[in-house]
Amino acid sequence: MSAVVQARNLSKRFGTTAALDDVSFTIEAGRIVGLIGPNGAGKTTALKAILGLTDFQGELSVLGMDPRKQRHELMQQVCFIADVAVLPRWLRVSEAIDFVAGVHPRFSREKCERFLARTKLKPRMRVREMSKGMIVQLHLALVMAIDARLLVLDEPTLGLDILYRKEFYQSLLNDYFDEQKTIVITTHQVEEIEHILTDLMFIRDGKIVLDASMDAIAERFTEVMVNPDKAAAARALQPLGERQIFGKSIFLFDGNDKPRLAELGETRQPSIADLFVATMKGTYA
Amino acid sequence: MNTFAWLLKREYWENRGGFFWAPLIAAGVVLLVVTIGVVTGLSHAPLDGRALIGGVRISDMAAALTPEQQQQIGAGLNVGLFFSGAPVAITLAIVTFFYLLGSLYDERRDRSILFWKSLPVSDLETVLSKVVAATVIAPLFALAAALALMVGLLILFSIIVSFYGMNPFTLVWANASPLSVVGKIAMLIPLNAIWALPSIGWLMLCSAFARRVPFLWATLLPIAAGTCVSIFDAVTNLRIPNDWFWQHIVGRVLFSVLPGSWMDFDALERRMDHVDGPQVLINAIDMNTILGPLSGPSIWIGAAAGIGMIAIAIWLRRWRDDS
Numbered sequence: 001m002s003a004v005v006q007a008r009n010l011s012k013r014f015g016t017t018a019a020l021d022d023v024s025f026t027i028e029a030g031r032i033v034g035l036i037g038p039n040g041a042g043k044t045t046a047l048k049a050i051l052g053l054t055d056f057q058g059e060l061s062v063l064g065m066d067p068r069k070q071r072h073e074l075m076q077q078v079c080f081i082a083d084v085a086v087l088p089r090w091l092r093v094s095e096a097i098d099f100v101a102g103v104h105p106r107f108s109r110e111k112c113e114r115f116l117a118r119t120k121l122k123p124r125m126r127v128r129e130m131s132k133g134m135i136v137q138l139h140l141a142l143v144m145a146i147d148a149r150l151l152v153l154d155e156p157t158l159g160l161d162i163l164y165r166k167e168f169y170q171s172l173l174n175d176y177f178d179e180q181k182t183i184v185i186t187t188h189q190v191e192e193i194e195h196i197l198t199d200l201m202f203i204r205d206g207k208i209v210l211d212a213s214m215d216a217i218a219e220r221f222t223e224v225m226v227n228p229d230k231a232a233a234a235r236a237l238q239p240l241g242e243r244q245i246f247g248k249s250i251f252l253f254d255g256n257d258k259p260r261l262a263e264l265g266e267t268r269q270p271s272i273a274d275l276f277v278a279t280m281k282g283t284y285a
Numbered sequence: 286m287n288t289f290a291w292l293l294k295r296e297y298w299e300n301r302g303g304f305f306w307a308p309l310i311a312a313g314v315v316l317l318v319v320t321i322g323v324v325t326g327l328s329h330a331p332l333d334g335r336a337l338i339g340g341v342r343i344s345d346m347a348a349a350l351t352p353e354q355q356q357q358i359g360a361g362l363n364v365g366l367f368f369s370g371a372p373v374a375i376t377l378a379i380v381t382f383f384y385l386l387g388s389l390y391d392e393r394r395d396r397s398i399l400f401w402k403s404l405p406v407s408d409l410e411t412v413l414s415k416v417v418a419a420t421v422i423a424p425l426f427a428l429a430a431a432l433a434l435m436v437g438l439l440i441l442f443s444i445i446v447s448f449y450g451m452n453p454f455t456l457v458w459a460n461a462s463p464l465s466v467v468g469k470i471a472m473l474i475p476l477n478a479i480w481a482l483p484s485i486g487w488l489m490l491c492s493a494f495a496r497r498v499p500f501l502w503a504t505l506l507p508i509a510a511g512t513c514v515s516i517f518d519a520v521t522n523l524r525i526p527n528d529w530f531w532q533h534i535v536g537r538v539l540f541s542v543l544p545g546s547w548m549d550f551d552a553l554e555r556r557m558d559h560v561d562g563p564q565v566l567i568n569a570i571d572m573n574t575i576l577g578p579l580s581g582p583s584i585w586i587g588a589a590a591g592i593g594m595i596a597i598a599i600w601l602r603r604w605r606d607d608s
Binding site for chain 2: 048051053054055071072073075076079080081082083086087088089090091092095098099100102103104105139143
């Protein structure tokens with residue numbers, strides 16, 4: 001399978017700070033990639049570069065096209081939800097469907113109406129009359145009805161309650177995703193998407209600090225709950241992170257020998273959130 | 286329907302209030318004011334509807350009109366109808382001015398530009414659809430409102446005429462020709478559009494460029510430049526043409542969206558020197574009126590500048606990254 005996104009030595013500076021610092025990565029087709037990083041780490045800049053919304057240095061090919069020069073052709077195959085509340089407030093549901101159906105060759109009106117039938121949205125409703133959750137439902141229905149090869153979601157569930165968030169990812173997985181499609185998501189609510197991701201990328205200070213498939217991550221990282229008497233032995237193995245809970249220490253290890261770690265205490269699979277916190281230690285310091 | 290038609294429809298959806306309702310309301314206000322005047326006037330008129338001028342009933346006078354006089358009445362009515370549209374035209378100018386100022390700014394402010402940009406529509410098409418909305422769609426709606434106003438005024442006039450015992454069909458409807466007046470105004474739409482290009486370009490450029498308050502950028506920058514030129518002109522002997530700057534730069538980038546602001550009143554006056562009768566005025570709106578302003582270089586220089594600024598606005602919409 002060929003790469004959907006291929007980035008080589010991507011750089012972008014805002015004044016003295018580097019939003020992207022010589023970044024290279026590849027996203028294969030049929031993956032769901034989580035791009036995770038603290039605020040200001042360069043996630044949005046990376047996505048904007050992929051979508052041809054911003055200029056940058058380096059080489060970037062999306063579906064074999066240069067997003068700077070071939071943005072118009074690219075957008076036939078790529079779709080994105082940038083954030084909540086980017087739908088214009090005056091727009092009616094019916095107008096949104098008519099317009100997208102009119103300008104997008106790969107939009108299916110029938111699909112979109114089927115998605116909307118599951119919601120409380122009515123054709124005459126304007127965006128300004130909707131709650132945040134309903135706006136996202138409309139946006140998602142529009143986007144999922146487009147047969148795009150790459151879908152980019154930048155904080156798609158920001159400001160939504162847990163019911164809407166669960167529903168959002170559920171429909172994305174059940175009604176949209178297949179092997180022909182690729183999804184790139186950024187979000188701060190990592191724990192909610194970790195079970196749907198196939199790949200994970202951590203970005204920090206404009207650099208990719210972790211880029212691996214979820215399977216590889218399960219192989220690599222181990223969390224061990226250690227009693228105080230063995231804590232010093234655990235520390236000697238250079239853990240990635242350490243935190244205390246109920247008088248025990250929990251150590252996070254990268255690439256250590258699993259049987260050996262099992263001798264120190266109870267081992268388990270770390271959550272993405274814990275991995276994230278350990279990796280991003282000291283970011284805001 | 287192709288993409289461009291959908292973009293125009295989109296502009297209409299967003300600006301229904303300005304494009305559709307505003308000229309209609311302006312026409313309604315004119316009609317209301319005239320109606321109040323008519324009602325007040327008629328309530329003071331003799332109740333039996335018999336008015337005498339020099340001892341002759343005006344209904345008898347009307348019945349005795351020669352075809353030539355009938356024609357003059359028609360011309361008089363047509364001129365009246367033509368100028369009755371002025372409030373609608375001014376409304377159109379104000380709506381267009383603010384439409385253009387917001388055209389590329391509002392979508393950045395509410396970040397909906399990210400939604401529009403998620404669709405396969407080029408920046409060129411989007412910006413041009415806004416130009417066409419300002420130069421064709423909005424004027425056509427205003428024209429329809431003006432036509433409605435004209436018909437309303439003729440109905441009012443018919444009521445007055447019949448009040449005085451005259452036949453409104455032979456006197457008013459047979460002579461006035463609102464459709465030909467509207468046709469003449471419609472003929473001017475392309476000229477208005479070419480003339481408006483510097484304003485369109487400047488306002489859209491400010492709209493695409495300003496991070497905040499595009500209105501202040503659009504107005505203060507040319508006014509400040511004009512003031513500088515005036516001061517420079519006053520304190521030095523370098524005779525920079527001061528009035529010229531205000532008229533041909535400041536005026537053109539700010540006020541060219543006013544329909545008919547290309548009108549050369551001196552030339553119009555010269556053409557009317559040796560003739561009389563109202564038909565001359567309405568006849569003056571002909572191919573010569575349209576071709577007159579188009580023959581000079583200044584309108585084309587302005588249009589080229591306008592197109593240049595529109596091109597920069599397209600480039601800014603493509604690459605501006607602040608939302």
